[in-house]
């Protein structure tokens with residue numbers, strides 16, 4: 364198949380390019396390089412089935428493709444809050460452009476949605492049927508509401524125009540090729556530990572997240588895209604739940620770092636708890652994560668040792 368991946372030069376997108384090329388597909392990687400980088404795809408630039416296009420997903424594009432994976436959108440809070448209006452435009456106009464293309468060329472189109480659609484959840488763990496608790500006017504809203512609106516567009520194009528959609532809700536994912544200055548917790552703690560500087564735990568560190576290793580996540584993506592039982596939304600994530608203090612301690616242990624833990628103010632609207640209910644993924648995709656946190660962290664630490 365010929366497959367378009369928007370955001371293909373980012374952390375998840377570049378791994379997806381690798382995975383789909385290994386399955387012998389032809390890949391068009393479209394990215395404006397806002398948070399992604401050519402170094403993530405440098406090893407692919409000479410591959411005969413790989414093409415990189417520098418383009419903004421908010422501007423229309425046309426390719427004859429069989430499948431579209433829409434991943435374009437900054438994912439870490441400092442990056443998506445850097446230009447919040449652009450973040451909303453990226454999610455909303457990017458979705459419209461991908462859906463319009465899918466409609467014209469009859470491609471199957473996949474949306475990388477997020478656990479952030481659940482906001483600061485009052486239901487725990489979060490099943491797909493939970494409608495969420497999102498502040499519509501806060502600092503995180505540009506991302507959360509942009510992604511929620513993108514889901515709305517996907518389902519309206521599906522109902523109104525019979526576009527063949529798949530929607531995945533991704534829970535915190537980590538692994539090699541995260542940007543060292545990305546600002547997300549796993550990369551921050553590892554980089555801080557390797558540099559021997561203080562690990563910055565926001566708030567008292569009792570808030571929880573559930574961390575999925577990138578290889579597990581992408582297996583879930585491809586299974587969702589290539590089955591016909593469900594269009595989603597489907598949660599993909601690792602149900603292992605950790606406080607940020609527990610994560611900091613694990614990182615210190617695995618890096619054998621002498622760094623200390625310091626506390627910084629908790630950002631506004633920071634969700635207090637997050638854990639996926641993956642019943643649907645298990646049932647429809649026969650999917651569940653395989654890589655435990657300690658093992659995934661070891662691989663990620665090995666990557667960052669080459670970068671910092």
Ligand code: NAD
Nearest residue numbers: 370372373374375395396397398399419420435436438536
């Ligand atoms: P990332 O920031 O590494 O990748 C995003 C990519 O999109 C980058 O290459 C960036 O340059 C590109 N991009 C941003 N705006 C664009 C635009 N207007 N036009 C074209 N390209 C643009 O982040 P990631 O972790 O790889 O996330 C990929 C997708 O998965 C995002 O849509 C994100 O919202 C979603 N997601 C990720 C996580 C996670 O934990 N990694 C969790 C939930 C959802």
Ligand code: UDP
Nearest residue numbers: 440546547548549551563564565570607633
């Ligand atoms: N966090 C932290 N220290 C950091 C970066 C983040 O304690 O250096 C916390 C953050 O407040 C949040 C959790 O870690 O509670 C996950 O943050 P991240 O930005 O990785 O993802 P998200 O909040 O979008 O789930």
